[in-house]
Amino acid sequence: MPSPTKESTIPSLPPALMTTTLQPPPSPNTHRLRKLQSAHNLGAKASMMGTPSLISQQRLQQQQQHHSQHHPLQRSGSPVRRNVSASNRSPQRGRANSDAAMANPFNSMMTPARRNLLSTRNHLADAMSLERLIRDGPVDGDVTGSLESARLKILNQGIKSDADGMSSLRIYVWLILLDSPILDTDSYLSLIHRGASPAYSKIRNDTFRTLTTDPLFRRRVSEASLIRLLNAIAWKLHDAREDRLGKPQGGGRPSLAQIEERPSTSSGAVSTDSPSQTSSPAVRQRARALTLTTEGSESSGVSEPGTYVQGMNVLAAPFLYAARSEAEAFIAFYQFLTKECPGYIRGAMDGVHKGLALVDKVLAIVDPKLSSYLLTKNLSAEIYAFPSVLTLCACTPPLPEVLRLWDFLFAFGPHLNILCIVAQLMLIRNEILTSPSPNKLLRSFPALQADQIKNLAVNILRKIPDDVYAEIISHAK
Known part of the structure; x- marks a missing residue:
């Protein structure tokens, strides 16, 4: 395994994942779709069946192992990084795999127990490039070993990209690591066509400030794209909240096109110091409405907690920058928000x-x-x-x-x-x-x-x- 970070906290993948039914392969003439399909094959399909993500399953398994060894933990849901000596090593853990095919730069920092998880890697996958591994999927159906090999490649070699950080491979790697389910574009479009979400005013008050000093981001990602993504995320989180509360999912909101567009300067930044600094009464009224809606949204119930918080715009930015479509960015971002943080x-x-x-x-x-x-x-x-x-x-x-x-x-x-x-x-x-x-x-x-x-x-x-x-x-x- 490449680093102590996951060797001690993430054990082998659960057997149920190994028998997951794969989707039919796409057309061999479509290279991009092949890559996306194999990405989902290498990642987990368990999320489509309502099961936890890869990382969540692994953490749960590690937690259970610690409980079986009577490890003193105050928090029942917290797995622990362990320094295991020869005297108390778990029976499932053998000696370190000292003749691993790929060198790990962090081996000198790792205890033998941590290094031992390197043995779960698939050495045929070690010999493949990361791009080929993502394109072709797990070697001989070995999801666990192929995934561990991919992690080590990411640590040792990184993901190849140009000077601007652009890579055709990165988004597929992220989709795998985040255990993202397959999302058809129509599902994303249906969220867009629902119009403004309850959090729309807050979103509009943040998006124009997103990475304004970064020319790479401004050149590649439009504000309209960021608005659509965040609005769709807000709808998805809103629906999940309504389901938990047993309320019917509502529409009835005006479409994005029906909502007055926010004026912007040529630099992409708008002063928010005071509405009086804007030029026309209509602009001043719009700026004041945005400010009041945002500041009072949590207390007034306009934007429910858990659907959008300030700062999500910046958190979404790298997903849009790295993805090749908004739908890809959407499902990766949604999976990250709901499963990881x-x-x-x-x-x-x-x-x-x-x-x-x-x-x-x-x-x-x-x-x-x-x-x-x-x-x-x-x-x-x-x-x-x-x-x-x-x-x-x-x-x-x-x-x-x-x-x-x-x-x-x-x-x-x-x-x-x-x-x-x-x-x-x-x-x-x-x-x-x-x-x-x-x-x-x-x-x-x-x-x-x-x-x-x-x-x-x-x-x-x-x-x-x-x-x-x-x-x-x-x-x-």
């Missing part, structure tokens, strides 16, 4: 606040001096790290580095973003400690360096206690 968009975003507390806790463990200095300046993570936790660091440019970091996070767990944020702090440790006003430095983190952050995050992982890591895994649920 539902706590980030639920109610008062409790998952985000738990993540911020964990940033402080981890920093105090791995670098007490830096942690103490920040606290003496009244700088807790709540002040400087909120955007980084909520958006998985997508708020920090450059976008190509965000995509590379997300490859790592999707392969080994989005919860590792907590460690990646601590890693960013440690990379600028000297500047923080020598700055009389580190608040100015932390208002915007330095440009992302995905490889350095990944390496340091894995090193941080070795230093934190098992109970803290269990909290990190479960904080976004």
Whole structure:
């Protein structure tokens, strides 16, 4: 296995996944559809039958293993990263696979118990390129081994992309790692044709501010595309909420075309300081309506909690940038929100606040001096790290580095973003400690360096206690 991050927290895939019925193969003349089909073959189909995602199933299995070994856990739903010695090694775990076909750069950081999960890899898949593995699907039907081999390739080699971060392969890899079900385009279009969702005003008040300083994103992704995606997500979450409450799913909203378009400047940014700064009465009225609707939406019931929160626009941006269609971006984003971090968009975003507390806790463990200095300046993570936790660091440019970091996070767990944020702090440790006003430095983190952050995050992982890591895994649920 490529890294300690998932070797200890993600065991082998459940047998039920191995017998899942595959969809009929698409036309051999359509290369893109072949790639998408094999992506779903390599990923899980269990989600189509209402079962948890790959990562959720693996975490549950790991939790059950720990309970059977009477591991002392305060949280019943939290799997734990374990340092297992020869004396207490689980019977299912043998010795390390020291003659693995592919070299793992993190082997020196890993205990033998963690390295042992490398033996689940399929060595025929090891010999294949990542692109061929995604295109052709699991080798000899070995989903578990092929998936582990793919993760190791992502860690060792990355996903090939150009200078702008564009890759025809990336979205398919993300769909696999997120265990996304197949979605036909008509299902996405049906959500679009329903018109404005209950969260539409909030969405419109955020989308024009999304990555406004990033020319790569602005050139490739239109605001209209981002609005459609977020509005469709809001409808989907709204329907799920209505189902839980036993209410009929409603339409009756005006279509997007019937809603007055928000004026925009040539730069794509609109001043929100005051409605009086706009030029015409109609524009002032529109700006005031957007502001009032957004600010009072939670209390007034206009936008229900759990359908849209501020910041989802930035979180959606990399999905649209990497995807080859809005429908692909939609299903990957929806799967991410509902399976990996539902706590980030639920109610008062409790998952985000738990993540911020964990940033402080981890920093105090791995670098007490830096942690103490920040606290003496009244700088807790709540002040400087909120955007980084909520958006998985997508708020920090450059976008190509965000995509590379997300490859790592999707392969080994989005919860590792907590460690990646601590890693960013440690990379600028000297500047923080020598700055009389580190608040100015932390208002915007330095440009992302995905490889350095990944390496340091894995090193941080070795230093934190098992109970803290269990909290990190479960904080976004």
